[in-house]
Amino acid sequence: MIHKKRRHEDNDYLEPIFGTKAEGQILPNYRLAQQPIEPRIAHQLVKDELLDEGSARQNLATFCQTFMEPEAIDLMANTLEKNAIDKSEYPQVTELENRCVNMIADLWHANDSEDYLGTSTIGSSEACMLAGMAMKFAWRNRVQKLGLDSTKKKPNLVISSGYQVCWEKFGVYWDVELREVPIEQAEMTLNLKSVMDYVDEYTIGIVGILGITYTGKYDDIEQLNNLVEQYNQTTDYKVFIHVDGASGGLFTPFVDPELIWDFRLNNVVSINTSGHKYGLVYPGVGWVIWRGKKYLPEELIFEVSYLGGTMPTMAINFSHSASHIIGQYYNFLRFGFEGYQAIHQKTRLVAKFLGKKLTTFGDFDVINDGNDLPVICYSLKKDKNIHWTLYDLSDRLRMKGWQVPTYPLPKNMDDVLVQRIVVREDFGMNLAHDFIKDLQSALNELNQAHILFHDDDGLQSYGFTH
Numbered sequence: 282m283i284h285k286k287r288r289h290e291d292n293d294y295l296e297p298i299f300g301t302k303a304e305g306q307i308l309p310n311y312r313l314a315q316q317p318i319e320p321r322i323a324h325q326l327v328k329d330e331l332l333d334e335g336s337a338r339q340n341l342a343t344f345c346q347t348f349m350e351p352e353a354i355d356l357m358a359n360t361l362e363k364n365a366i367d368k369s370e371y372p373q374v375t376e377l378e379n380r381c382v383n384m385i386a387d388l389w390h391a392n393d394s395e396d397y398l399g400t401s402t403i404g405s406s407e408a409c410m411l412a413g414m415a416m417k418f419a420w421r422n423r424v425q426k427l428g429l430d431s432t433k434k435k436p437n438l439v440i441s442s443g444y445q446v447c448w449e450k451f452g453v454y455w456d457v458e459l460r461e462v463p464i465e466q467a468e469m470t471l472n473l474k475s476v477m478d479y480v481d482e483y484t485i486g487i488v489g490i491l492g493i494t495y496t497g498k499y500d501d502i503e504q505l506n507n508l509v510e511q512y513n514q515t516t517d518y519k520v521f522i523h524v525d526g527a528s529g530g531l532f533t534p535f536v537d538p539e540l541i542w543d544f545r546l547n548n549v550v551s552i553n554t555s556g557h558k559y560g561l562v563y564p565g566v567g568w569v570i571w572r573g574k575k576y577l578p579e580e581l582i583f584e585v586s587y588l589g590g591t592m593p594t595m596a597i598n599f600s601h602s603a604s605h606i607i608g609q610y611y612n613f614l615r616f617g618f619e620g621y622q623a624i625h626q627k628t629r630l631v632a633k634f635l636g637k638k639l640t641t642f643g644d645f646d647v648i649n650d651g652n653d654l655p656v657i658c659y660s661l662k663k664d665k666n667i668h669w670t671l672y673d674l675s676d677r678l679r680m681k682g683w684q685v686p687t688y689p690l691p692k693n694m695d696d697v698l699v700q701r702i703v704v705r706e707d708f709g710m711n712l713a714h715d716f717i718k719d720l721q722s723a724l725n726e727l728n729q730a731h732i733l734f735h736d737d738d739g740l741q742s743y744g745f746t747h
């Protein structure tokens with residue numbers, strides 16, 4: 282037998298991770314450590330840091346995708362180095378992005394003859410910034426031609442108070458007044474009786490939301506379009522609609538094909554969606570499409586070099602990995618229309634099942650039983666003498682790993698505390714049964730045990746509302 286002295290590094294690798302010096306040593310968190318450590322130990326340490334974050338699949342707060350197929354993950358992991366903005370170096374990525382834009386435009390009934398155009402983004406927030414700026418620039422060009430002093434007053438954007446925070450950012454970042462139409466108890470979506478009262482010559486556009494984040498309900502975009510049509514007949518200062526379809530844009534076309542909310546409506550000029558919500562891609566991709574060049578002023582378009590020539594781009598970010606675009610293309614190719622339809626129909630079925638169960642518990646007023654977006658939103662019944670709050674219920678559920686957020690409704694209805702469950706592709710019927718079992722025991726514990734530490738039920742913000 283040959284005796285061979287092991288080299289120092291090999292020795293290190295034979296040490297069990299939790300026996301190494303580096304693992305046992307306290308490393309600085311907020312400045313670089315002086316010395317490098319082995320990759321396997323660094324890997325373990327980082328993994329350990331993330332240990333107590335809870336399981337994404339049990340996070341019923343988020344609309345964002347928490348599951349992708351191994352084949353998709355493999356493609357994405359192996360394309361991380363591709364820079365989405367580098368159109369000449371990665372022309373094929375550009376081609377896949379263009380295919381996705383065309384597929385989505387087709388789903389939303391964009392018309393070839395109007396020269397629709399669109400782009401990928403990092404998510405709906407970036408998409409909404411781009412769409413909002415296009416509305417602002419297009420508005421300014423329109424009203425200046427009509428002789429209005431566009432600088433005299435701050436331009437405004439009309440939206441229901443159930444908007445997602447990205448619109449508040451849009452208002453602040455680009456100096457546009459957000460005119461909030463308060464949501465009412467009766468419909469809990471954009472109030473069609475009053476929405477047009479908020480519109481004037483300084484209105485850059487109206488946003489309809491296909492799936493209000495708070496409740497999962499759809500704004501009635503078709504009716505809104507009718508109102509806008511009537512309004513536009515009476516004035517030279519036309520207004521148009523942007524649809525924030527962050528959640529619904531890649532859900533509704535598959536499960537509610539008869540619902541008319543998209544480019545079939547004359548006054549809908551742009552639509553955004555999050556590829557990472559019901560587009561079924563991990564967080565990092567969104568889309569925005571304009572029905573025609575007319576609605577995307579040229580000043581906002583920048584040319585980048587592409588295959589010896591140039592191509593138009595519009596984005597706030599510059600460099601980022603193309604892997605999410607590739608993940609989106611994989612899903613489109615892999616599932617096709619019927620695949621998406623089957624997945625989303627099943628998701629709605631699970632949502633309906635949960636909605637029905639929650640109604641039978643008797644403690645809740647169900648605001649959305651999974652009918653629009655596959656979201657269940659409910660408040661505690663007022664008239665019953667219940668000593669715990671929805672915050673307590675969130676805490677009890679958290680003990681079983683479920684993250685279910687509790688929060689007040691937006692302005693005007695903010696005395697109503699709700700809890701919301703977002704059903705996603707990877708929350709199947711079996712998990713739903715497990716969840717109901719855990720919910721039932723949480724309710725029993727709250728109703729029967731003396732485990733409450735407070736006797737006021739004041740409203741506070743808590744958990745996630747995205």
Ligand SMILES: *Cc1c(COP(=O)(O)O)cnc(C)c1O
Nearest residue numbers: 404405406445494525527528555
């Ligand atoms: C989630 C959401 C957004 C923001 O989308 P991101 O993709 O997370 O940036 C905007 N609007 C609505 C209605 C949403 O639900």
